[in-house]
Amino acid sequence: MTEVVSNAPPLPTARTSPFDPPEPLKELRQQCPISHMTFPDGHVGRLITNHAAARAVLADSRFSSRQELLRSPISLPVPEPRVPADPGNFIRMDPPEQTRYRRLLMSQFTARRLKQLEPRIAEIVDGRLDAMAGSGTRADLLQVFALPIPSQVICELLGVPYADREQFQRDVATLLNMTSTVEAIVAAHRSADRFVEELVLDKRAQPAGDLLSSLAALPELTVQELKSMAFLLFSAGYETTANMLALGTYALLTEQDQLAALKADPALVDGAVEELLRYLTIIHIGPVRTALEDVEIDGVTIHKGESVTLSLSAANRDPAKFEEPDRFDIKRSASGHLAFGHGAHQCLGAQLARMEMRIAYTRLFQRFPNLRLAVPADEVEVAADMTIYGVHRLPVRWD
Numbered sequence: 001m002t003e004v005v006s007n008a009p010p011l012p013t014a015r016t017s018p019f020d021p022p023e024p025l026k027e028l029r030q031q032c033p034i035s036h037m038t039f040p041d042g043h044v045g046r047l048i049t050n051h052a053a054a055r056a057v058l059a060d061s062r063f064s065s066r067q068e069l070l071r072s073p074i075s076l077p078v079p080e081p082r083v084p085a086d087p088g089n090f091i092r093m094d095p096p097e098q099t100r101y102r103r104l105l106m107s108q109f110t111a112r113r114l115k116q117l118e119p120r121i122a123e124i125v126d127g128r129l130d131a132m133a134g135s136g137t138r139a140d141l142l143q144v145f146a147l148p149i150p151s152q153v154i155c156e157l158l159g160v161p162y163a164d165r166e167q168f169q170r171d172v173a174t175l176l177n178m179t180s181t182v183e184a185i186v187a188a189h190r191s192a193d194r195f196v197e198e199l200v201l202d203k204r205a206q207p208a209g210d211l212l213s214s215l216a217a218l219p220e221l222t223v224q225e226l227k228s229m230a231f232l233l234f235s236a237g238y239e240t241t242a243n244m245l246a247l248g249t250y251a252l253l254t255e256q257d258q259l260a261a262l263k264a265d266p267a268l269v270d271g272a273v274e275e276l277l278r279y280l281t282i283i284h285i286g287p288v289r290t291a292l293e294d295v296e297i298d299g300v301t302i303h304k305g306e307s308v309t310l311s312l313s314a315a316n317r318d319p320a321k322f323e324e325p326d327r328f329d330i331k332r333s334a335s336g337h338l339a340f341g342h343g344a345h346q347c348l349g350a351q352l353a354r355m356e357m358r359i360a361y362t363r364l365f366q367r368f369p370n371l372r373l374a375v376p377a378d379e380v381e382v383a384a385d386m387t388i389y390g391v392h393r394l395p396v397r398w399d
């Protein structure tokens with residue numbers, strides 16, 4: 001493929017099939033896995049579509065996540081609004097600055113705390129299943145099941161009253177929508193900022209047993225730092241898992257033989273969760289890095305200052321890494337997938353997300369063995385316009 005740099009295309013996002021990455025990414029991976037792309041603000045950077053190079057960039061400290069170096073966000077034509085004196089989220093920092101926040105959080109995000117949460121997650125899931133059963137024989141699974149479960153879990157983990165979360169979640173939805181106007185984004189930022197400020201001040205004044213109270217008790221963290229951490233955790237902690245729950249259920253309901261295998265042997269669920277993460281790769285836009293110096297990868301020089309986007313979706317369908325990558329197979333080993341990223345910024349909530357998915361899929365199909373789509377499979381509206389891929393609605397029935 002001959003590349004025309006000045007006329008580089010934008011990141012392809014339109015889907016021809018609900019579960020497969022945009023078609024042009026496949027061709028790029030085959031013919032030009034480190035290509036040029038035009039970012040939303042018009043500057044030209046790099047797009048990586050194969051597994052080995054994507055993993056290499058994520059593991060390489062010569063590629064920075066720093067907010068100040070980012071020429072433009074991948075999903076917006078303008079820089080994200082920043083609050084003065086805000087240190088920013090550590091997802092947009094490099095080690096060692098980032099390490100300090102990440103360590104503090106990891107010390108709170110213990111295996112013990114997660115284990116304690118497990119029976120509570122089962123209760124939350126059962127509560128949603130009861131609500132579904134009580135409401136008739138049809139529902140939008142996104143609204144009744146997939147969204148409320150991770151939402152309630154993250155609220156309990158962080159100690160946010162469930163009723164208080166609605167406006168914040170509406171703000172996050174605006175921030176994640178690639179079609180939001182600049183005015184709407186600025187307003188959503190302000191409103192979300194007010195929410196986390198009140199939350200953090202409340203935790204400092206009246207600590208309870210939740211994770212945010214434990215963080216707020218650490219004198220080394222300023223209120224602004226606490227706000228940034230709370231914002232990151234609260235926003236990263238539910239949309240992602242919610243989209244995996246809804247899109248994953250859609251995939252299972254469409255691939256009947258895979259669902260039948262899972263129902264026949266529920267012990268397959270851990271493998272099914274990994275395969276769903278690989279196959280669906282809901283973070284379909286970004287992550288983005290900036291080269292701190294000239295770096296050669298696979299014979300291609302990425303120049304100092306260039307923006308680099310990694311297509312995790314394309315990387316997770318790379319035939320050099322996964323045999324028959326476009327086949328959904330819950331019995332395969334999907335290990336090594338990049339759905340949670342890799343390296344210094346690898347997802348901190350991965351174990352929590354896996355646990356939620358394992359419990360939710362298992363109990364959903366046990367309670368409603370007859371669950372099926374309430375519309376033809378090709379009429380389910382997918383959310384290609386969001387930075388986190390998923391569905392806008394998932395009409396299901398169980399009569």
Ligand code: HEM
Binds near residue numbers: 240287341342
């Ligand atoms: C299926 C669900 C999820 C997926 C697919 C996912 C995916 C990701 C990815 C790809 C990254 C790396 C971004 C980068 O390299 O720039 C990331 C980072 C992160 N995720 Fe997740 N995530 C999920 C659930 C969660 C949950 C439930 C939480 C919190 C409770 C969470 C918290 C975080 C945090 C704090 C980071 C930043 C880590 C750092 O910068 O050091 N995620 N996630």
